[in-house]
Amino acid sequence: MAALDVKAVTNLLGTGLAYACAVRAGPWIFLTGHEAFDFATGIPEEVAGPPGFPMFGRSRWRREGDFILQRMQRLLNEFGSDLSHAIRLDQYYPTPAAVDPYHLARRAAFGDYIPPSTSVIMERCFGAETGISTSLIAALPAPEYEIRKIYPKDVAASASSGFVPTIVCNEFVFVAGQMASGPEHGLDPRAHVPDDTAWGGTEIRKQTEFIILEKLKPALEAAGSSLEQSLKAQVYLQRVEDFPDFLDMWNQYYRDIPCAVTLVPTKSFGMRGGIIEINLMALVNGARREKQVIAADIPGLAAYGPCIKAGEFLLPSGLMAVGRDGHIVAKSVSPGFAGLSHAGYSQAAAVHDYAEALCRAAGTTMAKLLRAQYFVSDIAAFPGIAMAWISRVGTQPLPFVCVQMPPAMPTPGAVLIADFWIATED
Numbered sequence: 001m002a003a004l005d006v007k008a009v010t011n012l013l014g015t016g017l018a019y020a021c022a023v024r025a026g027p028w029i030f031l032t033g034h035e036a037f038d039f040a041t042g043i044p045e046e047v048a049g050p051p052g053f054p055m056f057g058r059s060r061w062r063r064e065g066d067f068i069l070q071r072m073q074r075l076l077n078e079f080g081s082d083l084s085h086a087i088r089l090d091q092y093y094p095t096p097a098a099v100d101p102y103h104l105a106r107r108a109a110f111g112d113y114i115p116p117s118t119s120v121i122m123e124r125c126f127g128a129e130t131g132i133s134t135s136l137i138a139a140l141p142a143p144e145y146e147i148r149k150i151y152p153k154d155v156a157a158s159a160s161s162g163f164v165p166t167i168v169c170n171e172f173v174f175v176a177g178q179m180a181s182g183p184e185h186g187l188d189p190r191a192h193v194p195d196d197t198a199w200g201g202t203e204i205r206k207q208t209e210f211i212i213l214e215k216l217k218p219a220l221e222a223a224g225s226s227l228e229q230s231l232k233a234q235v236y237l238q239r240v241e242d243f244p245d246f247l248d249m250w251n252q253y254y255r256d257i258p259c260a261v262t263l264v265p266t267k268s269f270g271m272r273g274g275i276i277e278i279n280l281m282a283l284v285n286g287a288r289r290e291k292q293v294i295a296a297d298i299p300g301l302a303a304y305g306p307c308i309k310a311g312e313f314l315l316p317s318g319l320m321a322v323g324r325d326g327h328i329v330a331k332s333v334s335p336g337f338a339g340l341s342h343a344g345y346s347q348a349a350a351v352h353d354y355a356e357a358l359c360r361a362a363g364t365t366m367a368k369l370l371r372a373q374y375f376v377s378d379i380a381a382f383p384g385i386a387m388a389w390i391s392r393v394g395t396q397p398l399p400f401v402c403v404q405m406p407p408a409m410p411t412p413g414a415v416l417i418a419d420f421w422i423a424t425e426d
Contacts, residue, residue, distance in 0.1 A: 004023055004024065004025050004368060004370075004423065005023070005024040005025075005079070006020050006022070006023050006024075006397055006399075007020070007021055007022040007023075007075060007078065008020050008021065008397035009021060009039040009040070009397070010395075012039060013037075013039065013040070013041075013042060014040070015386075016390070017386045017389075017390070017398065018395050018396065018397035018398065019033075019039065019397055019398060019399075019400070020032075020397035020398060020399035020400075021033075021034070021039065021075065021399075022075045022076075022078075022079070023370050023371070023399050024079050024140075025312070025368070025370055025423045026312060026423075027139050027140040027142060027145050027170075028137065028138075028139060028140075028312075028370075029076060029079050029081055029137070029138040029139070029140070030135075030136075030137055030370045030371045030399060030421070031072050031075055031076070031135065031136045031137075031138070032135045032371045032372070032373075032399045032400060032401050033126065033133060033135060033399070033400050033401030033402065034068050034071065034072060034133070034134050034135065034136075035064075035068065035125055035126055035127050035130040035132065035133050035134075036063070036064035036065075036067040036068050036127075036130060036131075036132065037127055037130070043127070043129060044067075046063065046067060047060070047063050047064055047067050048060075049063070058101075059101050060101075060131065061097065061098040061101035061102060061131045061132065062101035062102070062104055062105055064098070064101075064102070064105075064130070064131055064132045065101060065102040065103075065104070065105025065106060065109075065132055066105045066108070066109075068105075068132060068134050069083070069105055069106065069109035069110075069134070070109070072134070072136055073109065076138055079140065080140060080141070081138050081139065081140050081141060082141075083109055083110050083138075084110070084111070084113060085138050085139050085140070085141055085145075085147065086110070086115040086136050086137070086138040087115050087116070087137050087138060087139055087147060087167055087169050087172075087174055088115055088116055088117075088136065088137040088174050089114070089115055089116070089117040089118070089134065089135070089136055089163070090117075090118050090134070090135045090136075090279075090373075090401075091117065091118065091119040091120075091132065091133065091134050091135075092119075092120060092121075092122045092125060092132075092133040092401075092403045093119065093120075093121055093122070093125075093131060093132055093133075094121070094122060094123060094124045094125055094130075094131060095121070095131060096121055096268070096270075097131075098131035098132050099119065099270065102131075102132050103161065103162070107162060113147075113149070113164065114161070114162050114163040114164065115136075115147075115163060115164060115167060115174070116163055116164060116165065116166060116167055116174045116175060116176035116177075116279070117157075117161060117163040117176050117177065118176065118177030118234070118236075118277065118279045119161070119177065119270060120177075120236045120266045120267075120268075120269055120277060121266070121267045121268040121269065122266065122267055122403045122404060122405055122406075123267055123403075123404040123405060123406055123407075124379060124403070124404045125403055125404075126379070126382075126401070126402045126403065133401060133403055135371070135373075135401050137371075139169055139170070144170055145169055145170045146169070147167050147168075147169050148167060148168040148169070148223075149164045149166075149167055150164070150165065150166035150167060150168065150219070150222050150223045151164070151165060151166075151222075152165060152166060152218045152219045152221075152222035152223075153218065153222075154183070154214065154215075154218065155178070155215050155218055155219045155222070156185075157176065158185050158270070161270075163176055164176070165219060166219045166220075166222065166223050167223075168223050168224070168284060171283055171284050171287040171288065171289055171311075172281065172282070172283060172284075172310075173220060173223045173224075173225045173229070173280075173281065173282040173283065173284060174279075174280075174281055175215075175216060175219045175220065175223075175279060175280040175281075175282070176279060177234075177236075177277045177278065177279040178211050178215035178216060178219070178277065178278050178279070178280075179207075179211065179215075179269060179270075179271050179274040179276070179277050180192075180206070180207040180210040180211055180214075180215075180274060180276070181271055181274070185271065186271065186272070186273070187207075187271060187272070187273035187274060188210060188214070190206075190210055190214075191206045191207045191209075191210035191211075192206065192207075192273065193206060202245055203275060204237075204239070204242040204245045204246055204249075204275060204276060205245050205246075205248075205249045207274070207275060207276050208245075208246050208249040208250060208276060209249055209252075211276065211278050212227075212249075212250070212253050212278075213253075215278075216230075216278065216280055219280075220280075220282055223282075223284065224284045224285055225282045225283065225284045225285055226282075226285060227253060227254070227257055228257050229282045229283045229284065229285060229287070229291070230254070230257055230259040230280060230281075230282045231259060231260065231281045231282055231283060231291060231308050231310050231313075231315055232259065232260040232261070232262075232280070232281045232308060232315040232317075233259055233260070233261045233262070233278055233279065233280045233281075234261075234262045234264065234278070234279050234318075234419065235250075235261060235262065235263045235264065235276065235277075235278050236264050236266040236269070236276065236277045236278075237263060237264070237265060237266060237275065237276050238265075238266055238267070238268060238269070238274075238275040238276070239275060240265045240406075240408040240409065240410055241408075242275065242276075243263055243304075243410050246263070246276065247263075247304060258291065258293045258306050258308060259305060259306070259308065260305050260306060260307060260308045260315045260316060260317040261304055261305035261317050261318070262304075262317055262318030262373075262417065262419045263304055263318060263410070263417070264318070264375050264405060264417060264419075265375075265405045265406050265408060265409065265410075266405065266406070267405070267406055281315070283310060288311075289310050289311035290310070290311075291308060291309075291310050292308070292309040292310070292362075293306050293307070293308060293309075294306075294307040294308070294309050294314065294358055294361050294362045295307070295361060296354075296357035296358045296360070296361040297357060298353075298354040298357050298358070299322050299323055299324050299326075299354075301320075301322040301326055301411075302319055302320055302321070302322045302350075302351075302354055303316065303317040303318060303319050303320070303354075304317055304318065305317035307358045307362075309362050309424060311424070311426050312423060312424055312426050313370075313421060313422070313423065313424065314358065314359065314362050314364055314420075314421075314422040314423070314424050315421060315422075316354075316355055316358050316419075316420050316422075318375075318417050318418065318419045319351040319354050319355060319417070319418045319419075319420070320347075320351065320410075320411060320414055320416065320417055320418075321346065321347035321348075321350035321351050321414065321416065322411060322414075323350070327412075327413070328347065328411060328412065328413035328414050329346050329347060329350045330342065330343070330346035330347070331412070331413040333346070334346060334347075334413070338380070340384070341380060341381060341382075341383040341384030341385075341387070342384065343381055343384065343413070343415045343416075344376070344380070344381030344382060344383060344384025344385045344387075344388070344415060344416065345384030345385070345387050345388050346384070346388075347381075347384075347414070347415055347416045348374075348381075348384060348385040348387075348388035348389065348416060348418070349388040349391070349392075351416065351418040352366065352388055352389070352392055355418070355420050355422070356392075359422060362424060363424065363425055364422060364423065364424045364425055366392070366393070366422065367393065367396065368422055368423040368424070369398075369399060369420060369421075369422055369423075370399060370421040370422060370423055371399050371400075371401075371420070371421040372398060372399060372400045372401070372418065372419070372420055373400075373401050373418070373419040373420075374400060374401070374402040374403075374416060374417075374418055375403060375405050375416070375417040375418075375419070376402060376403070376404055376405065376415055376416055377404070377405055377406075377407045377408075377409050377414070377415045377416075378404065378407070378415055379402070379404045381415040381416060382402050385402070385416065386398070405417075
């Protein structure tokens with residue numbers, strides 16, 4: 001992997017934080033955490049609307065979508081790529097009202113091809129007035145990175161979303177966020193506990209198994225892959241109390257399949273009755289790249305799954321700052337020093353330490369960070385996260401997205417779940 005090519009904002013919104021709005025690593029481009037504000041001055045009039053008549057013209061959420069995607073197009077153009085070479089989208093919204101206007105902007109920007117997408121409702125985005133947070137991964141145009149679009153039977157996107165369910169790009173398979181939907185896109189009866197039974201299974205177990213067997217497995221097989229080739233899954237769950245049952249069902253299929261997994265508490269989804277959404281990355285069968293499990297001396301409770309290396313990418317499972325004693329680090333100190341964002345700092349410092357240990361074991365470093373997703377229970381934790389990053393790497397720009405989840409967390413005292421993509425030396 002060549003040295004990273006980073007486009008950065010030196011002082012995000014006048015602060016001391018350097019933000020990497022675009023990172024290129026070889027043929028791969030990462031645009032992470034884009035919201036509809038100017039990096040120097042905040043929300044511009046083209047997004048907010050005329051001061052005396054803010055409802056003039058297109059809706060606020062449509063203006064946000066247009067702003068984000070136009071800037072993404074410009075950044076991709078500067079690298080020699082464009083939106084037609086995107087391979088994955090992740091979107092977070094604080095309100096369902098923002099989704100349809102954003103979809104209109106997305107169709108206008110992407111045209112006939114919208115890459116595999118995941119969209120969930122969170123408590124809030126990074127900006128207090130922001131309705132849309134978008135992150136994108138793309139490739140440079142080249143014959144060996146041609147995008148092959150896959151439309152597996154019974155694995156589809158809703159008409160309003162319009163994204164391709166699965167794509168293959170240079171041995172990597174990207175499966176869009178999947179829910180337990182049936183042919184009509186409502187909740188499939190096979191994934192639902194009958195309303196007239198008191199003990200007919202549990203909703204989370206039924207929906208999890210349905211997604212694995214009826215969505216992920218067929219999608220991978222249609223792409224020339226298999227569950228065994230899975231690399232990394234992101235799992236969004238509406239109820240934090242469902243984490244144990246999800247993991248139990250997940251491990252019935254993945255116990256002998258190394259796959260990084262990040263579990264994220266989520267406010268709601270695009271389908272009534274749906275309580276879980278999973279996106280997945282895998283290798284095709286017979287890939288030249290090898291999947292390797294990377295182990296390091298970090299607390300066993302810090303992650304729900306392994307760290308996976310696949311060619312040029314190091315893909316840890318989602319990390320939490322659980323210490324060797326089984327408790328969140330600095331749990332006794334942080335509540336008394338919220339003014340320091342003590343929880344954000346101490347927990348981010350711990351997960352950065354854990355990620356660095358995994359990097360060392362894989363022969364790379366956090367200096368090659370491609371994308372950081374910080375899921376927080378309180379947005380006030382982010383200043384501490386930023387301090388932890390700066391104290392580690394100085395002025396190196398941080399390619400981050402930060403969104404606020406529902407406050408309930410899987411372990412007492414936690415404020416942060418961190419998900420990283422890191423470049424290797426391969």
